[in-house]
Amino acid sequence: MNATALPDLSPTHAESADGPGPADGSSPSVDRRRRLDVPLLASGAFLALVVLLALIGPLLVDDPGEQDLLQRLSPPGTDGHLLGTDQLGRDVLARLVIGSRISVLVGVTAALLSGVIGSMIGIMAGYMGGWTDRLLMRLTDVQLAFPTLLLALAVIGFVGPSLATVIVVLGITGWVSYARVLRSEVLSLRTREFVEAAQVMGVPAHRIMIRHMLPNVTGPLATILTLQVGTVILAEAALSFLGLGIPATIATWGSMLADGQLYMGTAWWLAVFPGTALLLTVLSINIAGDAVRDRFDPRTYTS
Template sequence: MRAVWQALTRRSGWLGLFGATLLVVLVLLALFGPWLDLPDPTRTNLRARMVGPTITWFSLGAHPLGTDQLGRDILSRIVAGSRVTLMVAGAAVLLGGVLGTLLGLISGYFGGWVDRILMRLVDIQLALPLMLLALMVVAALGPSLRNLIGVLALVSWVRYARIVRGQVLAVREREFVQSARAIGASHSRIILRHILPNVLTPALVVATLELARVIVLEAGLSFLGLGIQPPDPSWGRMLADGRTYISSAWWIITFPGLALMLTVLAVNLLGDWLRDFFDPRLAVR
């Protein structure tokens, strides 16, 4: 606890706490959104289309953040979109992290031709623009929630693999690993019992930073019409729908953009703090 408090007293620590608070608020909204007294995010009402925000100092109107071109409530769509965004991004980061960590363990531990093949695959994928690769895969398989999670995991595993491989190369030469090998421990036991616990921390930091990138990538695919499909709300899709009305109904695109910006900012601040906490040499004092 003392180390945590010392880390929080740094400037990056307070920023990390701010990011964690924003992220907790977003998660709570996503979890308890269905129980809030908000309009149906998919219900249209052409009589109330493009109603401006009705926020005053004393009360909130029927549509605090306004409505879109089909009369749907912006606030309820943002809350519902947060649930979709966190579910997709969380699942993609989990799948990508498991795959990348596993391949990084195998590559760093066994070395040789296995390491060369896996690292060349990493180099090839890193040479391809992520958005282009994601567009190609989604266009080939078709837009769906399952395909979206799969393609986001596919483009995110390489960073885990490279970081974990570098950690494994250092850990496998340490005394406790050599001792386990000397007493005849199997490869799987050495990897799972002795090496994996020592590489989980860097992988966790990468997962936190990768979450922000996956959220932006999901919003980009939804913006292009290859992500979350209507009528399900998505921040990227809301941005795409609102760009036509940016001069006449600014709130349609502004509030989803702010939600996306604050979410990515919160995740990045938390990830930077975790990186500084686990590696004090990088901390800003």
């Protein structure tokens, strides 16, 4: 008697045990990564350009404060002024380049300052627990009760606008997201075997937090840090737009937008170019932040 032939149920190149997949045999997670490559590469290239302009751009352009009233409000493409001039005859391209330096400096420095403060508070609250956790979390709740931009406006209005003041204020007011996320991560880590082993061996608490906790929360920390840079750049632009950020003598994208809004009907380039630079920079940072999150959290691709 011939044995009945059973259907072949083994996964093929077109369909796996988990369900239908791409025809080339790649998994859905790999396919999703491939789809993310194009915007990620474009974002990385644009951010590299912004950083490069921030570093060496002032060596390539004219003095952004040089005025030529005879060529005021010259349109883009004017001889010697690729992106035109503003209401005082200053070169728009030169001011954009200087503005990129301010945005990169403020964004990175303030985000790092927030990261240091928030990491210390979050890791300490999550590991120590008890009254330390309650005290630090109540401090976090108090910080959340104040709108960041409103608090920054109040402090800068009292102290006075300056580059250092903007960095410190935005850095001190932006630590809450770090603290809350890292606290939750540390709460799940402090019951792990390697932490309990270190405690049994008598390792001091501060060494456990630095040597064991901090390296295990670098993923969320890097993600928040990347996204925070874009948030800080927007906040700095908003403060400069309102006249309470960087002093008016220094070209920033926010102050260029504030000047350009008065000439939207006659000189559209005064607001469009800095607005586009701000939009593309923050968008590229957000895309990079998503890539960092996906890199440190593979579960993102399982859905």
